[in-house]
Amino acid sequence: MVSVTSLSSWLTPARQRKSRFLALVEPHSKTLYQTAYRLTGNQSDTEDLIQELFLRLYQKQDHWVHLDNPRPWFLRSLYNLYIDLYRKRRRTAGANDKSKQLDDLPYQLASAAEVTPLEATLDSDQQRLLKKALDHLDAEERNLIVLHLMEGYSLPEVAEIQQLPLGTLKSRLHRSKEKLKKLLLKEPFPSAERFLKVVSYED
Amino acid sequence: MQCIDAQRQLQSLDLDQQPSALVAEHLRHCNQCHDFYEDFRLRLHLESFAVPEPDPGFLQQAMKQAGQRQHRASLGHRAWTAAVAASLLVALLLVGRWQLPEAPSPKTAMQLQPQATSEQQLKEVRILIVSDQDYQDAHIQVALHEDLQLRGYDQQKNLSWRTPLKEGQNLLTLPIQIGQKGGQLEVTSRLGMHTHSLQLPLARGEQPSG
Numbered sequence A: 001m002v003s004v005t006s007l008s009s010w011l012t013p014a015r016q017r018k019s020r021f022l023a024l025v026e027p028h029s030k031t032l033y034q035t036a037y038r039l040t041g042n043q044s045d046t047e048d049l050i051q052e053l054f055l056r057l058y059q060k061q062d063h064w065v066h067l068d069n070p071r072p073w074f075l076r077s078l079y080n081l082y083i084d085l086y087r088k089r090r091r092t093a094g095a096n097d098k099s100k101q102l103d104d105l106p107y108q109l110a111s112a113a114e115v116t117p118l119e120a121t122l123d124s125d126q127q128r129l130l131k132k133a134l135d136h137l138d139a140e141e142r143n144l145i146v147l148h149l150m151e152g153y154s155l156p157e158v159a160e161i162q163q164l165p166l167g168t169l170k171s172r173l174h175r176s177k178e179k180l181k182k183l184l185l186k187e188p189f190p191s192a193e194r195f196l197k198v199v200s201y202e203d
Numbered sequence B: 001m002q003c004i005d006a007q008r009q010l011q012s013l014d015l016d017q018q019p020s021a022l023v024a025e026h027l028r029h030c031n032q033c034h035d036f037y038e039d040f041r042l043r044l045h046l047e048s049f050a051v052p053e054p055d056p057g058f059l060q061q062a063m064k065q066a067g068q069r070q071h072r073a074s075l076g077h078r079a080w081t082a083a084v085a086a087s088l089l090v091a092l093l094l095v096g097r098w099q100l101p102e103a104p105s106p107k108t109a110m111q112l113q114p115q116a117t118s119e120q121q122l123k124e125v126r127i128l129i130v131s132d133q134d135y136q137d138a139h140i141q142v143a144l145h146e147d148l149q150l151r152g153y154d155q156q157k158n159l160s161w162r163t164p165l166k167e168g169q170n171l172l173t174l175p176i177q178i179g180q181k182g183g184q185l186e187v188t189s190r191l192g193m194h195t196h197s198l199q200l201p202l203a204r205g206e207q208p209s210g
């Protein structure tokens, strides 16, 4: 019989795991909810995503408890779950949807269908317009816009969360912004009146 | 009009305000300010995104549910099944002075959510140890019969540990290498006179029955 001094790496008291989990996740829970809402645009998907996220964080506790700041780890998990949800939605919609010719409205495939009537009523016109525009982005683009432009994470931080090279992220940011501008901003003047951009200013 | 003045004025506008005629005239001819104004308005739009408060109690509830592992993954059980598939099975071992007649028989190995997993030889076997109180010094013994090995303890067939146990559920996850013939895993807890043990038949590839 061999005696080994510790079994602790294989043994976890459920009670301890639970209280540690609550203590460490609680301070981030509200911001994670906000991010999830900005990604999905509606309450029911947000709640699904958050429940799924907490479950994953609980199961993967050993991967992040030692981190000084686990927030990026949380955001990466949220991002991955959101990508899954987005792809699943698109597949489902693709399978059921015979009106492919209306596909220039991809937001119908994403979250707009999930918005409850109450939420829709409460949204202002501007809010509706914004949600529709965001629904035109694909999941990677939207995550980038949400984290960088809405929540103020730096591009290197987002690069770490999305596991992408900074250069890729920069061109994606440019593309996403152009998409959004086209949808959100009415030209204040007919574009023909403006000077063509032949000069680039000292850059 | 200077760009700096135009941009200062533009920054004071909100989304439903129009720039003054003077600024508008400048914008017509200045691409730099035009771009600045577009970026600025895009930012205003994005900042206007209103996130409603979560339903009262939702976050607490969701965190607790994750801890209780009762929550079924709403995106199609994927996370849940993945977690279960990663482990071979869950067995129950009681520790302590359980005397109530309705307490489950300590010899019973309860198999939850059996999952036929891959051909992998290494399986994580989870054993739920339910303890009647905190113990500083519980004695846990693992015996590997026939073609089983504990990863990291090659060739050792009997191992024992002294370990603290918390009251309630403790999850013991053992990485077991299952050879061609499979074998029996025996886990025993001992506290003074009180001994409980369970036996689990482990086979490669498919699950033992019952």
Ligand SMILES: [Zn+2]
Pocket: B002, B003, B004, B006, B026, B030, B031, B032, B033, B034
């Ligand atoms: Zn200018």
